[in-house]
Amino acid sequence: MTSDNRVTEQPQSQRSEWLWIVGLLLAGVGARLWLIDAFSTPLPFWDSWEDTRTVFSPYFEGKLTWSAMFSPHNEHRIFFTRIYDLALLLLDGQWNNQVQAVLNAFIYSGGLTAFGCLLARLLGRQFWPLISLLVVSLLVLPFAWENTVAGFHSQAYFLFLAGLLTIWLLGFQRCGSWPWWCGLIVGVCGLFTMGAGPLATAAVCGLVGLRLLKKPSAWKQQWPTLVVGLVITGFGLSIGVKVSYHEALKAHSAGQFLSSLGQYLAWPWIVVRPYALFNLFPICLLAWVYLRNRAAEMKAEELALTIGGWAGLLAAGSAYTRGGSGDPFPPWRHMDATSFSMMANALSLILLVSRHAEKVPMRRYFRVAVGLWLAGCASGLLLLSWRALSVDLPVRKLNFHVQMIKARAYLATGEKRFLESNTKEHHARFAGGNEPQDHPQAFINMVNAPHIRSLLPSCVRDPLVVTPKAAEGFTTNGSAEIHPKIPGEVVWYSSVSASSQEKSSFESLPIGKTKFPFLEFRVVAGDLGQPGESLSVVDVSSGKETTVRPHRPSGEQWQIVRVKSPAGDFKIVAKHASGSGWFAFQAPREAGWLTAISDRLASLGIIFFAAGLATLIFKFVVVGDGRKPKLEVENSPARL
Secondary structure, eight states: OOOOOOEOOOOOHHHHHHHHHHHHHHHHHHHHHHHHHHOSSSSSOOGGGHHIIIIHHHHHOOOOHHHHHHHBBTTBOHHHHHHHHHHHHHSSSSEEEEHHHHHHHHHHHHHHHHHHHHHHHHHOOHHHHHHHHHOOOHHHSSHHHHHHHHHHHHHHHHHHHHHHHHHHHHHHSSSSSSHHHHHHHHHHHHHHTTTTTTTHHHHHHHHHHHHHOOOOOGGGHHHHHHHHHHHHHHHHTTOOOOOOGGGSSSSSSSHHHHHHHHHTTTOTTOOTTTHHHHTTHHHHHHHHHHHHHSOOOOHHHHHHHHHHHHHHHHHHHHHHHTTTTOSOOOOGHHHHHHHHHHHHHHHHHHHHHOGGGSSSHHHHHHHHHHHHHHHHHHHHHHHHHHHHHIIIIIHHHHHHHHHHHHHHHHHHHHOGGGGOOOGGSSSOOOOOTOOSSOHHHHHHHTTTTTTTTTGSSSTTSSSOOOOOOETTTETTTTOOOSSOOOTTOOOOEOOOOOTOOOOEEEEEEEEESSSEEEEEEEOTTTTTTTTEEEEEEEETTTOOOOEOSSOOOOOOEEEEEEOOOOOOOOEEEEEEHHHHHHHHEEOEEOOOHHHHHHHHHHHTHHHHHHHHHHHHIIIIIIOOOSSOOOOEEEOOOOOO
16 A cells, blocks of 8 residues: 655745746846946947948848848858847837847846746756846846947847757757757857857757766767757858958967966956866866766756856857957956856856755865855956946946047038047947048948938937027027037027016927927026926927926036927927026937837836845845745545
C-alpha cells in the first residue's frame, strides 16, 4: 500500500509576482527616461545620419530597395534598425532621436524584465529579490549611457534581445518543437541586428559541446541543434564586412588583443586588466561543478554558462575589432554587452551558494572570494556611474547643445561658417571614412538631400512662415538679453518702455492649416502669462483661441511650449499691456504626436523610477519576498 502525497505551493507568491515585474519595468524605464530627458537631444547625430542616404531619401523618392535595407553600415547589417527608424519617422512625420531613444528604453527594459521572469522560473520564485537586484543594476545604472541617449543604437538592444531569445529557444527547447524553430528564426534575424549577431548561435554551439562533453551519449538529441547553430554562425560570418578605414582600429598583435580583452573581462574594473582573472572565478567554478555532475539535468547552470560564453565572445569580438584604437578603456556603448558577463557571474554565484555549496572546494576561502567579488562588483559599478554622471554625460550634453546651435544657425542662414569647429564632437555629423574629412560639408550634404530638410525634428526644422499684419510695439530681433541668440532666426520682442502707457499688440496674417498635430513655440517667457502679457493661436474660421503658456519663469532663456494645432487656418496674436513687463517669441515649428508623447514621458522619468523602486521595496518588505511560501499537503486516498 502506498500513499500519494502531493506538495503544492499556494498561488499567493505567484499572484504577487506581478509586483516584481511592474517594479522592475517602472524602475528600468524611469531611470532611462530620466537620463534621456536630462542629457539626450532630439537632433540626430553622427552615425544616425546614414539613414538619410540609405533609407529616407530613397523611400520618399520611391527608390528604396531590399538590398539597400540589408546593405552594410560599417561592419554591421542593421536591417531591423532601419525598419524601426523608418516606421517611427512615418508615424511621427519627423526624424527625432529622442523619440527613438524613449521607445528603446521601453523595449530593452521590457526585454530584461521578461528575462528576469525566466530566471525566477528556473531558479525559483524565492530568488526574486536577488534577480530584481541584478536586473535593476543592469537597467538603472548609467554605465552604458551612450546607448540610452542615442536612438540609433536600437541596433545594440535588438542584438542583445535576439541573442537572449536565441540562446533560450534554440538551446533549451526540444529539438524540432515550435519554440525551437522560433529560436532558429530569431537566430537568423539576429544576423541583421549587428555584426556580432552570429555569436549567439556560436554560444549555443558551445552549450551543445558542454552537454556532449558531460554526456557523450546525448549526441542523437543534440546534433540537429549543433548543425543549425554552426550553419547560422557560418553564414553570419560569411556576410561580414571588412571596412578598410577601420583597419587601424583593430588589434594588430596578440599583446594588443589580450590587453583589450582584459579590460572587457575585468568589467566593471576596466582600468585593472589583471582583475579579469579573479572576476571570472564564479563562472569558471560553476563550469567545473557542472562537468563533474554528470547525472543531473542542470538547466539553470547551463543558461548561466551559455550567457557567460556569449558575453565572452562579445568581449573577444570587441577586443579584436577595436583593440588598436588606443582608447584608455572600452567605449561606454560597449558596456551593455560587458554587463552580461556580470550577469553570468552573478547567476553562477547564486547557483553555487544555493545548490552546490557542498561541492565547492575550500569553502572557507570560497565565502571570502564571494564577498570580495560582490564588493568589487558594487564598487566598480558605483565608480563607473559616478564617472558617467559627473564627467562624460555633462560633456556629451554640452556637445549636443553646440551641435543644435550650429545646425540652427546654418539652417537659418545657409552659411557653412556657422558649422565650423576644431572640436570634432561639435559636429552633428562626422564625415565617413570614405569621404573627404570635411565635417561641415558632410552635414550640409546630408541635410540638403532630397526630402530630408522637411523631416527634421522640431528643434531645428524650418519655422512656419509668419508675416506680421500688425506689430505695434513689437520689434524684430530687438532684444540683446536673449540667450542663445541664433544668427538668421527671427525673434519678436515686446519692447514698450516702462514709462510708456501705450498698449502694444502683434497679429499675423493667416497661416495655412498644418498637417502636424502640435505647434512648438520658442518663447522667452519674461512676464508672459502675467496680467496684460499674452501669446495665443487663433483659429481663423471659428475664432477659438489657444493660449501659449510657459511652464515656468525662464528669465532670459528660451523654453519650449507646445499647443495643439488649430483645425484650419490660424493666426498668431500677442498682446503687451503692462508698463514694465516683456516677453519674446519666434514663429512656431510643427511637431509630431510621437515627439510630444516622448517628451512628456521623458519628463516623467524620475516619477516612474520612484514608483518602480517603491513597488520593489513594498513587495520585499510588506508583501514578502517569497522565501517561505506556504505549503499545503493534499492527501489522496491510499491505493494498492
